[in-house]
Amino acid sequence: MLKINQLHKSYAIGDSSLHVLKGIDLSVDKGEMVAIMGSSGSGKSTLLNIIGMLDEADSGDYILDELPIKDLTEKKAAVYRNRFLGFIFQSFNLINYKTAVENVALPLYYQGMKRKERHELAMFHLGKVGLADWAKHLPKELSGGQKQRVAIARALAANPKLLLADEPTGALDTKTSHEIMEFIQSLNDEGKTILMVTHEEDIANMCKRIVRLRDGVIMEDKRVEQIRAEQYV
Amino acid sequence: MFDLDLWREIFQSINMNRTRSLLSGFTVAFAILLFTVLFAIANGLQNTFSEAFVDEAANSIFIKSGRTTKAHKGLQAGRRIQFKNEDFDYVKEEFGDKVEFITARIYKNVNATYKNEQSTYPLRAVHPDHQFLEKTLIQSGRYINQNDLDNNTKSVVIGRLVEEDLFIKKEALGKYINLNGIPYKVVGVFHDDGGDNEERIIYMPVTTAQRIYGNNDYINQINLTYNPEMDYDQALSFSTLLTKKLKNRFSIAKNDQRAVRVRNMAQGTKAISQMSFGLTIIILVIGFGTLIAGIVGISNIMIFIVKERTKEIGIRKALGASPKSIVSIILIESILITAIAGYIGLLIGVGVLELVGPSLEDYFIKDPGVSNSLVIGATATLIIAGAIAGYLPAKKASKIKPIIALRND
Ligand SMILES: Nc1ncnc2c1ncn2[C@@H]1O[C@H](COP(=O)(O)OP(=O)(O)O)[C@@H](O)[C@H]1O
Ligand SMILES: [Mg+2]
Numbered sequence: 001m002l003k004i005n006q007l008h009k010s011y012a013i014g015d016s017s018l019h020v021l022k023g024i025d026l027s028v029d030k031g032e033m034v035a036i037m038g039s040s041g042s043g044k045s046t047l048l049n050i051i052g053m054l055d056e057a058d059s060g061d062y063i064l065d066e067l068p069i070k071d072l073t074e075k076k077a078a079v080y081r082n083r084f085l086g087f088i089f090q091s092f093n094l095i096n097y098k099t100a101v102e103n104v105a106l107p108l109y110y111q112g113m114k115r116k117e118r119h120e121l122a123m124f125h126l127g128k129v130g131l132a133d134w135a136k137h138l139p140k141e142l143s144g145g146q147k148q149r150v151a152i153a154r155a156l157a158a159n160p161k162l163l164l165a166d167e168p169t170g171a172l173d174t175k176t177s178h179e180i181m182e183f184i185q186s187l188n189d190e191g192k193t194i195l196m197v198t199h200e201e202d203i204a205n206m207c208k209r210i211v212r213l214r215d216g217v218i219m220e221d222k223r224v225e226q227i228r229a230e231q232y233v
Numbered sequence: 234m235f236d237l238d239l240w241r242e243i244f245q246s247i248n249m250n251r252t253r254s255l256l257s258g259f260t261v262a263f264a265i266l267l268f269t270v271l272f273a274i275a276n277g278l279q280n281t282f283s284e285a286f287v288d289e290a291a292n293s294i295f296i297k298s299g300r301t302t303k304a305h306k307g308l309q310a311g312r313r314i315q316f317k318n319e320d321f322d323y324v325k326e327e328f329g330d331k332v333e334f335i336t337a338r339i340y341k342n343v344n345a346t347y348k349n350e351q352s353t354y355p356l357r358a359v360h361p362d363h364q365f366l367e368k369t370l371i372q373s374g375r376y377i378n379q380n381d382l383d384n385n386t387k388s389v390v391i392g393r394l395v396e397e398d399l400f401i402k403k404e405a406l407g408k409y410i411n412l413n414g415i416p417y418k419v420v421g422v423f424h425d426d427g428g429d430n431e432e433r434i435i436y437m438p439v440t441t442a443q444r445i446y447g448n449n450d451y452i453n454q455i456n457l458t459y460n461p462e463m464d465y466d467q468a469l470s471f472s473t474l475l476t477k478k479l480k481n482r483f484s485i486a487k488n489d490q491r492a493v494r495v496r497n498m499a500q501g502t503k504a505i506s507q508m509s510f511g512l513t514i515i516i517l518v519i520g521f522g523t524l525i526a527g528i529v530g531i532s533n534i535m536i537f538i539v540k541e542r543t544k545e546i547g548i549r550k551a552l553g554a555s556p557k558s559i560v561s562i563i564l565i566e567s568i569l570i571t572a573i574a575g576y577i578g579l580l581i582g583v584g585v586l587e588l589v590g591p592s593l594e595d596y597f598i599k600d601p602g603v604s605n606s607l608v609i610g611a612t613a614t615l616i617i618a619g620a621i622a623g624y625l626p627a628k629k630a631s632k633i634k635p636i637i638a639l640r641n642d
Contacts, residue, residue, distance in 0.1 A: 054551060054635045074556045074631075082553020093548045093639060097249035109238060110553035154552070 001162065001193050002051065003027040007060035009046055020046050022216030024060070028195065033188040033226070035204035036197045038213035044197040045166055047213070051195065052085055052164045053077045065161055082110050086155030088165035092147040094139040100150045101126055101135035107158040125153040129183065145176035152183065163187065165196040169203055175233075181206045182229035202227075239558075243566050253541075257534035258574030261618075264527030265575040265611065268520050269582025272607070273590075275516040279509055292333070292463075293366060293498040294472055296324070296455040296479070305486040314483050314492045318443075318450040324457070327478065331471055333460050334362035337452040339442045343412040343435065347399040354395060356412070356435045358442030366456050367425070369436075374406045374421030381420075381438040388441075390421035392432040415445065465499055472497040524614065527575075528622045535567050535626035539633075546630050547638020556631040563630045567623025568616055575615035 009021040020043040028034055036044050049055040050062065053069060062069045064084060072080065086107075087093075094103045101122045108118035126132050129149035139147055148168060155163055168184070169177035181203060188194050188208075196207060204210050205227045212220040247254045298314040321337045339358035344351065363369070364376040372393060381388050389410060396405040396419075409416040417437065425431040443450055459471055476495045477487075485492040539546070546559055 049636050052551070054639070078550065078553050078555045081551060087551050089639060093544070093551075095545050095548060097245065106549070107552040109242075110549075110555075110558070115238060115241075158553070 001028050001030045001032070001065060003061075003063045004051075005061040007047075007050065007062065008058045009043070009050065009055075010058060020216055021050075021057070024216075024218060026211065026218065026221075028193065030193055031188070031191050032209060033185070033194045033207045034196065034209045034211060035207035036195065036211050036213065037199060037201075037204050040199065042213045043216055044199075044213055048164055048166050048195065048197050051162075052087060053081055078110075082107060082158060084161045086158065086160035086163045088148070088151050088155050088163065088168045090167040090170035092139070092144075092151045092171075094147060094150060094154075096139050099136050099138055100131060100142065100153075103139070103150055104154045104157050107154060111158060122153070122157060125157050126150070128156070129153045143176075144172050145179060148172065148176075148180055149183070152180070152187075156187070161193065163192055163194045165194065167197055167199070169198070169200070177203065178229045178232040182233055185226070185229055239561060239565070243562060243569060246562070247566060247569065250538075253534070253538055254570055257531050257538070258570050258577075260530035260534065261527045261571050261574040261615075262578035262581070264523045264530070265578030265615070266582045266585075268523045268611075269579055270585060271519050271523070272516055273582070273586050275512055277590075279512055282505055282508060291498055291502045292458045292461050292468065294457050294459060294475070295496045295498075296457075296475070297453075297494045297496075299491040299494065301485055301489055301492040303486040303489045305489070306484045308484055312492075314485070316452045316455060318452065320479075320482070321452060321455055323482065324455060324475070324479075328471075328475065331460050331463070333458040334365045335455065335457040336360035336363035336366055337439050338363070338454040338456060339439060339446070339451070340453050341442065341446060345395070345399060345435065346411040347405075347408065350399040350401065352395075352398050354392075354433055354435050356437060356442070358437050358439040360439055363436070363456070366458055367431075368427075369423045369425055372422045372424050373404075374419070376421055376423070377436055377438050382440045385441045385444050386438060387415065387417045388420040388438065389417040390423055390436040391419055392434050393422060393424040394429060394432040395435060396422050398433075465503060468497060468499040472499075524618060527571075528618045531567060531571055531619070532622040532625055535563065535623055536629060538566075539563060539626045539630045542630070543633055543638045546633050547635040550633070550635040551639065559631045559633075560627040563627035564620060564623040567626065568619035571619030571622060572615045575611070575618070579611055 004024055004026040007021055007024040007026075008019070010017045010019040012018075024047060036047060038044050046055065050057050051064075053072065056072075064080075067080075069080070094100075095106070098106070101119065104125055105118045105122035108121060111118075113121070123132060123135060126135055129152055131146060131149055131153070134142060134146060134150075139150070142150065148171075152168075163184075165184070169180055172180060184194060184196070185206060194207075196203075198204050205224055206229050207224070208226050209223050210220070211218055296316075298316050301308070301310050301312045301314065304310045316337075318337070321335070325332065325335050336359050341356040341358070342353055343356045344353050357363070359377060360382065361376060361378050364371075369376065369390075371390075374390070376390055377388065380386070389412070391405060391410065399405070399410065400408070405419045405422055408419050410419055411417075412435070423432075423436075439452065443452075459468055463471060472495050476493065479485075479493045479495070480487065480489070483493065546554075549559065
């Protein structure tokens, strides 16, 4: 599904430069559920953003579904993001003046899907996250957990190959976190490949594999026995 | 090209962010309102100027005489110059086809009576060409003709208001009017665009007046129009030559400015057209100034809007929005706000003019208004202005990097 080779990334800070990723090697197969862990500032988000084509690496190879991702034009990156990737963010990142269903339909709009069709599909995904009744509500009328569900429905709407989540439970309380994790696990059960950044051990243990970053390199990469979230719900 | 969904996106964004849309719209509406009113006022001023001259042909030359101020060729200063028929004939013969129309004028004031009505009017004794020089419009009957001149007929042509004053709703044509005790036949009634005073005048044949008032061949003034094919410089050199020849004829010193005075309307016309041109330039400068201020204003607000929407634009990009679609959203929003607000400003401006326009005539502003073509032009300008105003912000928006926009901190 995804193969990364000797990936480097540094940020310029004033005159000096901050070397964040110092040669990452990582490959993820279809159907995996991987947690990326590490202390704050260790480069987890940076790695996820590069995988998500929101940012570009300085050097190294990145192949996504047999497609080399290198020197993409903005236009091409937009198409790839739209077709291959679904994003879930810590702060939900819903558009505040759009209703739940309009938010979910947005990636479909950028696919060029007809209005009626995309509304139906968006409603279907909202139903899957259990929010069909909240379709006409604005984000500010939803709880944190509900917002994240809308965001997940949006990430799923375009049926991406890879789901990228940056601390999806970071802004939620424990109970809601577990509900969200339960849903994400069910997506993985259906075969969706998932990459998730987290710094919480219990969340990471709900994945099937944990990759630990430190000082810009992968310090540990191990498979774990997945802890099911439903037992806490 | 027409993408209903794109428009829906834009309308939603305008509608959901009404305050900022209103705010940015207000700048443009105000600029256009100002522009419309200024433009109309300038237009009104121009109308006033050009109106002041519709009365006389633009290629008129007036020749008057006075007393000499300088001794010349043994003749003393203070000598009175009196034009006579032979001088009129001289000018007519000497300059041939350089002269289009020519007439003499004798001025008198007469006491006119018809039945029980009476009043005093200025009288002008003229040649037939006078009709064309003064742009006199015959309403009924005819103007003074050559036959009148040849036979010294006691015919007069009276102004519309003379008829109104003396004949009180009755037809004057064919009736006899009494001028200082002598009856004259009214052979024509005229009207004139030059205002009320121009319609309270009585015309009679120049020869008749000479016979009745002093039995001489004196004339007060010679009016002519030069050949309209002459350009400004030719017209000026024509009047210079005319002056020179007349001074020669009456043995007047070259530098005597009073004995013979030749006034060429071309100079006035030129001054007016230069003034109009200057006014147009001022309008354009003011107009473009306000327009640019409006563009800069909306551009600033749009940049602010883009900044405010950075996160949203980042989200859209993460979801697969192409740079082009981001540019479209911002650009069309800018155009839409500019066009709608500008149009509102225009309508208010026109409304204000309708309301206060008539009362401005006292301030030399006549019929202030904006033409249809200006409205259409302004609309096109607004759309272009909106595009210019939106360009920078749109470019800025399309360059937003999604990671920067989506950073949590
Ligand atoms: N755009 C940027 N410019 C400069 N420094 C950055 C930028 N993005 C991240 N960094 C720095 O790179 C390091 C790694 O950041 P990040 O990947 O967000 O860490 P994590 O997600 O693991 O907390 C941090 O020190 C952060 O300050
Ligand atoms: Mg992070």
